[in-house]
Amino acid sequence: MAWPSGTKASTTNCDQPSDLIANARADIKQNIDNVNDVIDTFAISTPTDGDLLRYSSSTGKFEQVAASAVSGFAHIVSYGATIQTTITQSGVVAPMTGTPVLKTAANSEVSVVPNDSAGLAGLIQLTPGTYFIESNKSPEETYPANKLPFAIGLYDHQRNEIVLAAESTGTTGGHMEALAGIVFVDTTTTLELIGKSSSTSSTNPNEVKYSVGANILYSDDSAGGTSVQKNVDLGLYFKIVKIA
Secondary structure (H helix, E strand, O other): OOOOOOOOOOOOOOOOOOOOHHHHHHHHHHHHHHHHHHHHHEEOOOOOOOOEEEEEOOOOEEEEEOHHHOOOOEEEEEOOOEEEEOOOOOOOEEEEOOOOEEOOOOOOOEEEEOOOOOOOOOEEEEOOEEEEEEEOOOOOEOOOOOOOOOEEEEEEOOOOEEEEEEEEOOOOOEOEOOOEEEEEEOOOEEEEEEEEOOOOOOOOOOEEEOOOOOEEEEEEOOOEEEEEEOOOOOOOEEEEEEOO
């Protein structure tokens, strides 16, 4: 089976009313063979919106797949607008609150799994492969003294190591830089959001805000100026792309 390139049937014996069908038998057979080769090259059932075709060397066909199952698709995992540490001891690395939510279609590469035996709020699960992961950077904020964590990161829950981390611009203000890098996963792995605490106060846990949350004034002809909040639902999010 192969794509019928270069094997087009001739129309010499079937393009005039006086042509004899007997003379076109070879061309008709060639055209049937070509159509059968086209049919055998594709494995398509009932397509849904956004589906793609991907060639499989094991079947020798172009197969119908969901866009989310194709390498290079950006999976978006979102957390809340404000993420807090769960411990208030300066310098300690500890889990951060916030439940991840998969914003893109369910797929076979990236998923969100519920609490595990350690009582974690939620984990990002990756199947084997190589991924590029990037977060957004938090907006500029003014924090009380020692309220902003030193750093946040993604922690490989199976191997007990930090796979990606980002530092803050200071513990009394500023913002948290974006996490970005390549992560290799050789077995199904869960990643947990962690933070390195800068606080020693039990009543003032560290937090990093991913919402501007600032009141702005806009013009309203009927009511004059109206105070509103901007980007209050921005939140922390990760773009996760399987690259190999």
